[in-house]
Amino acid sequence: IINFLLMPGFSTNTEVTEFSGRGVGMDVVKKNVEEVGGAVVLTSEPGKGMTATLKIPLTMAILDGMEVSVGSSIFTIPINNIRQSFKMSGADIIHDAAHGEMVKVMNNFYSVIRVKDAYGLSTGCDEIEDGILMWVESGECTYCLFVDELMGEQQVVVKPLPNYINTFNVKQHGITGCTILGDGNISVILDVANLYSAIQ
Structure with missing residues (x-):
């Protein structure tokens, strides 16, 4: 379920407005990190919050x-x-x-x-x-x-x-x-x- 945050078009806004969906979504972050050989990992614990971990290699050469x-x-x-x-x-x-x-x-x-x-x-x-x-x-x-x-x-x-x-x-x-x-x-x-x- 947490990975829905990384899907294109996903928004955490409670209601649709003229401004919702205008920013850069997490799907863009995930795509760009993976293009350089990295990974985006989301973990969450109820009542404590969520952690987003970006794993990016030092070099791809x-x-x-x-x-x-x-x-x-x-x-x-x-x-x-x-x-x-x-x-x-x-x-x-x-x-x-x-x-x-x-x-x-x-x-x-x-x-x-x-x-x-x-x-x-x-x-x-x-x-x-x-x-x-x-x-x-x-x-x-x-x-x-x-x-x-x-x-x-x-x-x-x-x-x-x-x-x-x-x-x-x-x-x-x-x-x-x-x-x-x-x-x-x-x-x-x-x-x-x-x-x-x-x-x-």
């Missing part, structure tokens, strides 16, 4: 990332978004009523997002036993990404996406930029929070 592969594609997940990586069997996967997948980690249940399915890739692991689960989080968003294998940690130089690609609104589908690897291949940098929002 270079980041520590974990390279992962899904089929023939390579993705980079920012290290500060990764909590843990582990292998599990298909028997550990729980299916919910909406045919989604969940996994139990440290007595909590987390959604499983398959990168292969999220981006419609033609190759990649289908069986849980054959791949790796990456427990990731960004702000209040936490879930598990299913990838084929880990390729290693390295510092990467973040390249902005070309304007042509940005016209397809890819930033709202979990892609924040790209980087050129040592062998010349291109690795797509994932935005953990936006990927989860796009799938859900």
Whole structure:
């Protein structure tokens, strides 16, 4: 409910007037902070008030990332978004009523997002036993990404996406930029929070 404050057009005015909705809303703040790789987190406690936390990276030029592969594609997940990586069997996967997948980690249940399915890739692991689960989080968003294998940690130089690609609104589908690897291949940098929002 608190996140409604970050929705476009939301106003706390008790009645509509000629001046309501004329200011810069929290949706603009959220969008601009996320564009530089940050996050806006709202927390509230009844009777005590609300806290707005802005998480803004020091720099977006270079980041520590974990390279992962899904089929023939390579993705980079920012290290500060990764909590843990582990292998599990298909028997550990729980299916919910909406045919989604969940996994139990440290007595909590987390959604499983398959990168292969999220981006419609033609190759990649289908069986849980054959791949790796990456427990990731960004702000209040936490879930598990299913990838084929880990390729290693390295510092990467973040390249902005070309304007042509940005016209397809890819930033709202979990892609924040790209980087050129040592062998010349291109690795797509994932935005953990936006990927989860796009799938859900």
